[in-house]
Amino acid sequence: MQIPVRFLPTLTVAPETFVIRQAVGEGLGPVVASVNSMVIRGPEPVIVDTGMAISRDSWLEHVFELVDPADVRWVYLSHDDEDHTGALFEVLERCPAATLVTNMFAIVRMSANGLVPLDRVRIVNPGESFVAGDRDLVALVPPTYDSPTTRGLYDSATGVYWAADSFAMETSRVVDDIDDLPPGEFRDALLHTQRMLSPWVRLTDPEKYRTHLATVRDVHPAVAAGAHGPALFGQQVESAFLLFEELPYLPPADLVSQSDFELLLAALAAPQPS
Ligand SMILES: [Fe+2]
Numbered sequence: 518m519q520i521p522v523r524f525l526p527t528l529t530v531a532p533e534t535f536v537i538r539q540a541v542g543e544g545l546g547p548v549v550a551s552v553n554s555m556v557i558r559g560p561e562p563v564i565v566d567t568g569m570a571i572s573r574d575s576w577l578e579h580v581f582e583l584v585d586p587a588d589v590r591w592v593y594l595s596h597d598d599e600d601h602t603g604a605l606f607e608v609l610e611r612c613p614a615a616t617l618v619t620n621m622f623a624i625v626r627m628s629a630n631g632l633v634p635l636d637r638v639r640i641v642n643p644g645e646s647f648v649a650g651d652r653d654l655v656a657l658v659p660p661t662y663d664s665p666t667t668r669g670l671y672d673s674a675t676g677v678y679w680a681a682d683s684f685a686m687e688t689s690r691v692v693d694d695i696d697d698l699p700p701g702e703f704r705d706a707l708l709h710t711q712r713m714l715s716p717w718v719r720l721t722d723p724e725k726y727r728t729h730l731a732t733v734r735d736v737h738p739a740v741a742a743g744a745h746g747p748a749l750f751g752q753q754v755e756s757a758f759l760l761f762e763e764l765p766y767l768p769p770a771d772l773v774s775q776s777d778f779e780l781l782l783a784a785l786a787a788p789q790p791s
């Protein structure tokens with residue numbers, strides 16, 4: 518059985534800034550997941566994360582509809598998880614002018630799948646930046662994360678923050694704007710998915726966690742676009758930060774139990790309406 522993956526129309530979140538969107542698992546359960554990546558066009562185009570191996574060919578088509586491979590100057594990896602590195606080696610092969618921006622621990626962790634070309638790497642650590650043509654891009658650790666290598670990316674030209682896995686939410690249906698969700702779903706979905714992603718937050722001191730949140734909050738992103746949920750715009754970003762503040766006080770997220778799982782299997786085995 519193959520998990521269903523559907524490409525959604527590419528979303529423009531700011532001038533020359535595009536989110537490549539995939540809906541994953543539609544129809545398998547009560548929620549749908551997203552796997553997104555981003556392209557920044559400009560004098561020195563940037564690909565931000567590289568999708569999943571299971572949909573690599575379609576992902577490459579979507580990206581190279583936006584930018585010519587020969588023009589790509591930077592590939593930014595938010596972290597080394599497989600849903601962000603699916604087409605990494607193909608991108609580096611097809612974009613010979615591209616430099617890979619990442620960190621040393623990510624290189625080490627990815628080496629199980631092969632060593633990236635070290636002579637094409639730029640190391641950027643938290644708080645550091647690089648210049649991509651007409652813009653400074655700053656690596657900022659997001660509010661929540663599931664890998665020690667995770668760094669989001671703040672674009673000073675547009676105010677877009679690429680949040681890696683943070684700001685993730687599994688929703689009851691695909692939406693372009695969280696304001697289209699039923700009342701209460703934004704809160705429930707965001708808090709649940711953050712706790713799944715970063716169960717460690719409940720072990721943190723709330724004051725220290727608030728200081729960590731300020732890393733991104735204090736740049737006042739105009740847009741927070743992440744790999745696993747709808748992009749947030751304007752006041753929606755601050756609404757998410759208010760929810761993040763609750764995380765240290767909350768119990769662990771409810772997990773799928775064996776009986777839940779058996780219900781899911783029965784639903785999958787039932788005849789589908791035609
Ligand atoms: Fe991750």
Ligand SMILES: [Fe+2]
Nearest residue numbers: 598600682744
């Ligand atoms: Fe992810």
